[in-house]
Amino acid sequence: MKTAQNVREMSVQIFYLICQLVKKDRARIFFTDSYVKERRWIVKKIFVIFGTRPEAIKMCPLVKEMRKHAELETVVCVTGQHREMLKQVLEAFEIEPDYNLDIMKAGQTLFDIQTSVMEKIKPILEAEKPNVALVHGDTSTAYAAAQACFYLGIPVGHVEAGLRTYNLQSPFPEEYNRQAIDIISKYLFAPTEHAKENLRKEGKNPENIYVTGNTVIDALRTTVRDDFQHPEHSQPADIRMRLHTAPRTENLGDARTQMIRAIRRIVDRYEDVKVVYPIHMNPIVRKTAHAVFDGTDRVHLIGPLDVIECHNFMARSFLVMTDSGGIQEEAPSLGKPVLVMRDTTERPEGVEAGTAKLVGTEEETIFREACRLLDEEAYYQQMAQAVNPYGDGHACRRIVDALI
Ligand code: UD1
Numbered sequence: 001m002k003t004a005q006n007v008r009e010m011s012v013q014i015f016y017l018i019c020q021l022v023k024k025d026r027a028r029i030f031f032t033d034s035y036v037k038e039r040r041w042i043v044k045k046i047f048v049i050f051g052t053r054p055e056a057i058k059m060c061p062l063v064k065e066m067r068k069h070a071e072l073e074t075v076v077c078v079t080g081q082h083r084e085m086l087k088q089v090l091e092a093f094e095i096e097p098d099y100n101l102d103i104m105k106a107g108q109t110l111f112d113i114q115t116s117v118m119e120k121i122k123p124i125l126e127a128e129k130p131n132v133a134l135v136h137g138d139t140s141t142a143y144a145a146a147q148a149c150f151y152l153g154i155p156v157g158h159v160e161a162g163l164r165t166y167n168l169q170s171p172f173p174e175e176y177n178r179q180a181i182d183i184i185s186k187y188l189f190a191p192t193e194h195a196k197e198n199l200r201k202e203g204k205n206p207e208n209i210y211v212t213g214n215t216v217i218d219a220l221r222t223t224v225r226d227d228f229q230h231p232e233h234s235q236p237a238d239i240r241m242r243l244h245t246a247p248r249t250e251n252l253g254d255a256r257t258q259m260i261r262a263i264r265r266i267v268d269r270y271e272d273v274k275v276v277y278p279i280h281m282n283p284i285v286r287k288t289a290h291a292v293f294d295g296t297d298r299v300h301l302i303g304p305l306d307v308i309e310c311h312n313f314m315a316r317s318f319l320v321m322t323d324s325g326g327i328q329e330e331a332p333s334l335g336k337p338v339l340v341m342r343d344t345t346e347r348p349e350g351v352e353a354g355t356a357k358l359v360g361t362e363e364e365t366i367f368r369e370a371c372r373l374l375d376e377e378a379y380y381q382q383m384a385q386a387v388n389p390y391g392d393g394h395a396c397r398r399i400v401d402a403l404i
């Protein structure tokens with residue numbers, strides 16, 4: 001009796017595997033979710049790790065997509081490299097992490113983040129024994145978690161693989177982080193063909209590279225709403241609003257002061273311009289912004305917006321000025337010209353498409369470029385109508401397909 005059952009189960013297993021080999025979707029025509037879930041040999045455990053706001057915005061839609069598939073068991077671990085800004089995203093996407101390493105401390109250094117993540121994640125990974133661990137992008141969280149997985153022999157999947165400036169000092173330490181993660185990753189989820197090409201040129205195995213689009217475009221499909229309302233938007237219709245964010249570590253110091261001074265000059269020159277500046281919680285960023293803008297009308301310094309607010313603010317802005325990575329991808333998708341206040345970018349696609357412009361960090365250039373967009377209607381329209389190169393909003397589904 002037992003032998004007959006075993007033979008039946010084995011035949012089913014072989015049938016399932018053949019179906020999967022022929023075409024992944026075929027297998028699921030014959031097997032229900034509950035059948036799949038009961039059979040541990042089918043289910044893959046995917047351990048997802050993130051810790052900062054941008055990683056969370058780009059990984060939460062993926063977690064949601066993975067949870068729709070019985071073939072995947074998803075465990076979410078946040079490092080807490082960010083605290084309040086991470087919480088805002090988790091709440092917006094209604095995701096409750098299974099683990100929170102809660103590592104953040106005021107004025108944390110790269111050493112603090114690296115050592116705390118490595119130490120705290122080790123016993124969790126050893127207990128969970130995932131089939132694959134997913135990290136995102138280029139933060140210290142992603143790097144430390146990927147390194148921990150590498151030491152423990154856990155295959156790593158890198159979401160947003162292949163972004164490069166090839167300058168290890170810019171952005172620092174992110175350029176090193178992402179290159180290092182790509183060296184040890186088994187799954188390389190490149191958001192664009194350009195990113196894939198970078199990986200291919202570096203000699204990465206083409207079979208491990210999947211061009212998926214950027215998951216942030218998937219996020220935008222759920223966050224941007226026609227009926228969104230906020231007091232910041234109750235201004236007269238003739239006011240042009242610009243959204244400005246500038247949190248990068250490499251831009252702390254003189255560059256930051258120059259960017260902020262340029263914004264100040266723009267507001268002084270155009271009476272119909274209002275700037276909303278949601279400030280990152282990094283205390284160094286906050287100090288400079290308050291020093292230049294406090295008491296200025298039409299520059300609203302506000303705390304970090306939650307992701308739904310931020311995306312809807314951008315959708316209703318005239319122009320976006322930023323040195324943020326994620327915003328460079330989101331603004332084009334929302335049809336907004338974006339001035340990138342950095343000297344280098346690992347996201348050249350937006351610049352090539354004509355929707356983003358790299359304007360550096362000097363006050364005079366930033367001021368001049370912003371004036372051009374505010375003054376020249378045809379130039380503005382040309383940038384606003386360029387095609388978004390960052391994906392079609394189905395990146396998460398493509399990642400899931402690769403994992404199953
Ligand atoms: C980090 C990432 C950077 C990413 C950015 C996104 C690294 C090395 N840096 O930089 O790649 O672009 O996040 O925002 O991984 N803080 C809070 N509450 C928060 C978040 C931050 O108080 O919710 C304060 C803390 O004092 C903290 C400081 O900001 O020590 C810096 O945070 P940290 O993550 O180390 O650096 P970021 O500049 O945010």
Ligand code: UDP
Pocket residue numbers: 053054057216245247248278279280303304305306307308310311323324325326327330
């Ligand atoms: N963002 C947000 N609230 C804000 C400012 C930014 O939700 O007040 C979002 C933004 O839409 C983008 C991401 O945060 O998705 C960018 O994060 P950040 O600029 O911190 O990091 P980077 O992308 O530069 O790594």
